[in-house]
Amino acid sequence: MSINPYSQKFEKAKDQLREIDKKLEKVTQEIDWYDNSSLEELNKNLKELRSSKKDQKQKFRSIQKKTKEIKSKLRSLNKDLKGKFNPLRYLVSHQRKLQREAQNQEKSLSANKEKRSRTRNKLNGYINKIKNKKAEIERYKSFDRDSKNAEKSMLTKKRKQKKKQVDRLKKRKEEIDAKIEPIVKQLNDTRNQKFKAQQVKKRAKKYDQKLTRADNSYERAKIHEACEEEYGIGSPRKIISRKNSEIRRLNNDIQKLEKRGKKEVEKATRDINQLIIDGNNLCYEGDEFIGVDALKALIPNLVSDYDVTLIFDADIRGLLQRDDSEIRQLFDDDVDTHIVATKTKADETILKLATDDQSYVISNDRFAEFKDKRPVNDKRVIRHEIVSGKVFIPDLSIFETYK
Numbered sequence: 001m002s003i004n005p006y007s008q009k010f011e012k013a014k015d016q017l018r019e020i021d022k023k024l025e026k027v028t029q030e031i032d033w034y035d036n037s038s039l040e041e042l043n044k045n046l047k048e049l050r051s052s053k054k055d056q057k058q059k060f061r062s063i064q065k066k067t068k069e070i071k072s073k074l075r076s077l078n079k080d081l082k083g084k085f086n087p088l089r090y091l092v093s094h095q096r097k098l099q100r101e102a103q104n105q106e107k108s109l110s111a112n113k114e115k116r117s118r119t120r121n122k123l124n125g126y127i128n129k130i131k132n133k134k135a136e137i138e139r140y141k142s143f144d145r146d147s148k149n150a151e152k153s154m155l156t157k158k159r160k161q162k163k164k165q166v167d168r169l170k171k172r173k174e175e176i177d178a179k180i181e182p183i184v185k186q187l188n189d190t191r192n193q194k195f196k197a198q199q200v201k202k203r204a205k206k207y208d209q210k211l212t213r214a215d216n217s218y219e220r221a222k223i224h225e226a227c228e229e230e231y232g233i234g235s236p237r238k239i240i241s242r243k244n245s246e247i248r249r250l251n252n253d254i255q256k257l258e259k260r261g262k263k264e265v266e267k268a269t270r271d272i273n274q275l276i277i278d279g280n281n282l283c284y285e286g287d288e289f290i291g292v293d294a295l296k297a298l299i300p301n302l303v304s305d306y307d308v309t310l311i312f313d314a315d316i317r318g319l320l321q322r323d324d325s326e327i328r329q330l331f332d333d334d335v336d337t338h339i340v341a342t343k344t345k346a347d348e349t350i351l352k353l354a355t356d357d358q359s360y361v362i363s364n365d366r367f368a369e370f371k372d373k374r375p376v377n378d379k380r381v382i383r384h385e386i387v388s389g390k391v392f393i394p395d396l397s398i399f400e401t402y403k
Contacts (some may be wrong), residue, residue, distance in 0.1 A: 003180065003184065003187075003258070003261045003262065003265055003365065004173060004176050004177055004180060005265065005269060006169055006172050006173035006176055006269070007173055008174075009294060010127070010166070010169040010170055010173045013162065013165050013166045013169050014166055016162055016165060017159070017162045018140065019158065020155060020158055020159045020162055022346050023155055024152065024155040024159055025135070026154065027148055027151050027152045027155060027242075027262035028152060028211065030143075031145070031148050031149070031152065031355055034140065034143050034145060037140060038097060039137070039140060039141070042136060042137045042140055043137065046130065046133045046137065049126055049129050049130045049133055049201060050130060050356070051125035052126055053123065053127065053130060054128055056119065056122050056123045057123060059119055060119045060120060060123050063078060063112060063115055063116045063119055063281050064116060066112055067109065067113065067116055068111045070105055070108050070109045070112060071109065073105055073283070074102060074105045074106065074109060074114070077098055077101055077102040077105060078102060083198065093248065093384045102207075107327075113232060115203065122268070124178075128225050140285060142271065155365065158226065166390075172269075176268045176269065177324065179264060179268050180261055180264050180265060180268070181260045183257060183260055183264060184261065185328065186257055187257040187258065187261060189324050190250055190253050190257060191254060193250055194247060194250040194251070194254065195244075195249050197243045197246045197250065198243075199232065200243055200249065201239070201240055201244070201247070203230070204227070204236040204237075204239035204240045204243065205232070205236070205240060207223055207227045207236035207239075208236040208237060208240065209227070210223050211223050211224075211236065218294050227239070238328075252343055267395050270360070271357075271358050272306060272358060272359075272360050273306065273307060273356070273358040273359065274306060274307040274308075274309065274356065274358060274359040274360070275302055275307070275308050275359075275360055275361075275362055275382075276307045276309045276310070276311060276353045276354050276360070276361050276362070277295070277299075277308065277309065277310045277311065277361075277362045278311065278347075278350055278360060278363030278364075278365060279292075279295065279310050279311055279312035279313075279337075279347065280312055280313045280344070280346065281317055281362075281363045281364055281365060281384075282295050282298070282362070282384065282386065282391070283295070283319070284386070285318070285386045285387065285389075286386075286387075289319060290386070290402075290403075291320065292320070292330055292331075293402045293403055294386050294391045294400075294402045295331070296330065296331070296402070297391060297400040297401065297402035298391050298393070298398065298400055298402075299331060299332060299335055300332065301398050301400060302396075302398075303332055303335060305401065306345060307335065307336075308335045308336070308337070309335070309337075309353060310331060310335050310336065310337045310338070311338050311339075311346045311350050311353070312327065312337075312338070312339045312351055313339075313344075313345060313346045313347060314340050314342045314343060316339060317339065324339050327339060330382070340398045346372060347365060348370065350363065351367065351370055351373040351374075351375050354374075354375040354380060355374055355375070357380075359380065360380045360381070360382055361375050361381045362381075362382050362384055362393065363381060363383075363384075364383055364384060365381075368380065382395045383395070383398065389401055389402060389403040390402070
């Protein structure tokens with residue numbers, strides 16, 4: 001099972017698109033049938049079918065009559081062959097003649113029955129065709145061309161929308177698959193290792209069971225020898241012990257990889273429209289004030305994909321020795337820059353602006369006193385690192401040098 005949630009969404013959307021395609025194909029065929037048909041032509045077809053049915057019915061009656069005649073003649077011949085009071089029945093030549101004639105009649109009867117069966121099938125075929133043609137005529141009379149056109153138009157529009165969704169989901173799925181591919185490969189390899197270890201353990205247990213059932217030391221020696229030949233160790237219990245340790249280690253690795261994969265998927269599936277940046281938070285490398293250099297290197301990477309709002313504490317004015325207007329001029333016009341009022345902290349303003357599910361905060365603040373706020377509860381706070389003149393935001397795959 002894929003750990004990429006978009007795999008299931010993509011397959012479901014593809015199935016829905018196929019269903020729309022089937023409906024669209026059906027209504028298109030119905031409209032084409034109507035446009036290429038006419039009541040006059042359909043009635044003409046019905047008349048031709050009725051005529052063919054009448055001819056077939058006459059043919060069937062003729063065959064039926066012939067069958068009765070053959071049966072009557074055959075009964076008469078059989079009567080003559082078996083009749084007690086027929087003086088000619090004792091003449092061998094006469095008997096043979098009657099027998100040959102009876103055999104010929106039997107063949108004629110068999111051939112006639114086959115012919116009658118074929119004719120009956122054709123007659124039934126015409127009866128069904130007439131029934132279907134009558135239904136087709138009624139369908140033509142009641143066909144609502146405008147309604148079918150509206151249905152086709154609606155399905156065409158629906159298909160276009162669904163196709164966009166399928167393409168969008170496919171792209172998203174492929175993006176996430178690419179990001180988690182190394183983890184998935186490692187996870188599959190680890191699971192395969194665990195399976196192999198379990199198979200070896202299972203085989204070693206069988207050797208151990210054979211040792212328990214062995215009647216003498218010779219049989220036990222042969223079992224130890226076979227075990228050593230297969231695994232390089234003659235003691236099944238040692239193998240079991242080692243494999244148990246290996247399986248525990250692999251289970252631990254699998255849990256870590258699944259956790260890492262889940263975290264990567266969560267990051268990759270975030271739907272982010274807006275980023276609210278804790279400005280002061282990114283003005284320090286450790287305890288050293290570095291000004292807005294890191295922000296100026298970072299923000300051009302963000303504004304191309306997100307709506308960016310930059311919030312500063314009031315003390316930034318003194319730290320930068322600039323007023324509000326001068327601070328705003330340091331950044332791109334696409335960035336909404338705001339400095340909070342004097343003696344006010346920016347934390348609450350930042351969290352209030354990030355109430356939308358698609359709004360995320362960039363800050364290393366733990367917001368311990370604001371755990372009731374939605375961005376904190378929803379884990380919509382993205383961490384960053386500033387070290388050695390570089391700024392990292394792993395969750396957004398951003399790595400920039402600022403000096």
